[in-house]
Amino acid sequence: MATASETTLVTTHNESGTKWWTRFLDPSERTLGVLLLMPAALLLTLIIVYPVCRLIWTSFQNLSLTSGVPATFAGLENYSLMLEDPVFWETTWNTVLITLITVPGALLVGLALALMANLPFNVKWPVRLSLLIPWALPLSFAGLIFAWFFHSEYGVVNDVLRRIGIEGVIWFNSANWAFAAICLTIIWKTSSFMALIILAGLQTIPRSLYEAADVDGAGRLRQFFEITLPLLKPAIVVALIFRTITALQTFDIPFTMTRGGPGTSTATLAMYIHQNTVDFLDLGYGSALAVVMFALSMGVTAVYLRMIRAKG
């Protein structure tokens, strides 16, 4: 039997004699963990961390591809320009307004759809499929379809309004009506996503809770407010995080429906970023705008996450 000192000697000898390739072939748990994470970490660095860092760096530069001048360090110049830019404020306000209207709107419609889809239908797939279709449709398609729906002469919406005796509206000539049409389209397009997440949440609520509530004497409405809604909170928060972030990045639907018009009354921050970087090739200013949008998204996510933690 080896003594303690012999064991120590053997161990020391083994450690000093270990080659790097032996450690690589027979790694410790920690090394193995690092090695296994490495590909994903590298990929994330390449496609997320690097572009974000590059974006932030570019936002501190004067970099306009139309000027023919090499990029120069501009410090906070792009940001100070932004503060004086009325279009920035207008598009930011439009973005916030779209978020404030369409996120709760989609939540309410999505909740109603999820509750309907959760009813005990004998054949469930047509209901689920009808929920999936708007979600699966590309945003720009939805924008084009609804642009036709809201067309002042040939649109379904005005046709229906006329049939029930209401004068049709020239939707895209008025800032308010155009904005309303965009919001309705976004709610239609995104409520199915909300519904799918809420439906998944609904299906995790055990049936026995409703049976217990039945026995306890609670009616349907009370069961909804006392059981369904509180237990759906985690699913709703997740849906809200995703939806709010995408709402802050709204681009496709207003772009395909109104191109931001009339004027810039329905343009969003994402459209303004697109205009500066793609149309005007002003990468420095466009990047500064994008950093603001990025910060806005991060801020909202942080608030939601804090809410989740606070609710415990």
Next chain:
Amino acid sequence: MSSVSFRKLEKNYGALRIVKGIDLEIADREFVVLVGPSGCGKSTTLRMLAGLESISGGEIRIGERVVNKLPPRERDIAMVFQDYALYPHKTVYENMAFSLKVRGIPSAEIKPRITQAAEMLGITQLLERKPSQLSGGQRQRVAMGRAIVRRPQVFLFDEPLSNLDAKLRGQVRTEIKRLHQAIGTTIIYVTHDQVEAMTLADRIVILKGGEIEQVGTPDEVYNSPASVFVGGFIGSPAMNFAKGTIRNGQVMFEDGAGIPLPSRSAGKTGDHDGREVVVGIRPEHFVPAGEGHALSGRVQVVEPLGSDTLIHFALGSSTLTARVAPEMRPSPGENLSIGVDPSRIHLFDAATERAIA
């Protein structure tokens, strides 16, 4: 508190008949256990009584009221579910208070009721916790507490101990029994565990395939099983069954051994003379060879349990189990001579499997 009665109660799912015309009268303050294997219709029967399942035929009465069409909240029952069904986002207090609030009982009355129930169940210190912060046994007690505060006419328990480990099951079982003794409300309890049925029930209802196989006190179903099914279902280890033939006042086993018919069978076995029967012997009713009519078999397996020993041995084409004194330790392969008290054997018709004696 109230009586309950089922008259020709039926439940069908399309062509599938789950409950096939159950007739049962449960007296006020009685503790009745519905027991049977999976799919026998026991939980469905309880759920029909609770109003959680519609009934396909027959009648359910709670007290004098026919409750067939009444929603659960109007039946004045409380139910303890298999998974406890505690509201996970509410504290223990809120869980217990929920049904009282829903019924518009003033807060001033709710608090003392909950305090009293919590004290009775020893959960006073848990009132501010959420269900996720409780152990299985504590959740079980809270579920009972939620039922107690309602002061319903009937308590329903749907396999309430099946999610607990064996030790805790024993403890909670005792608590349920104590609870019934304390409050005296009618309890209808569903389980597939015959030990729970035997220990808790005033009367046991044994169900098989949607029909009642036997109703009786624990002693009655243990000592006088109405069928092979009941004999095999009640008792642990299960009753042994061996083929035999009645001949000249004796039951003859396949290996030629014979034991006299039990005296209680006098006059009941005449028609069966010369016919095959199923002989039922409980493992605990074997006695040392010298004290009864001896049977011989080859020992297959010996299981020492400390308090006693289980010996599995072959008798003809059957394998029987005997529960004997702990010091009796034959070896596998050895010939075993073991006695049977003729008064403790059970005879069943081989064709109908119903009890003869």
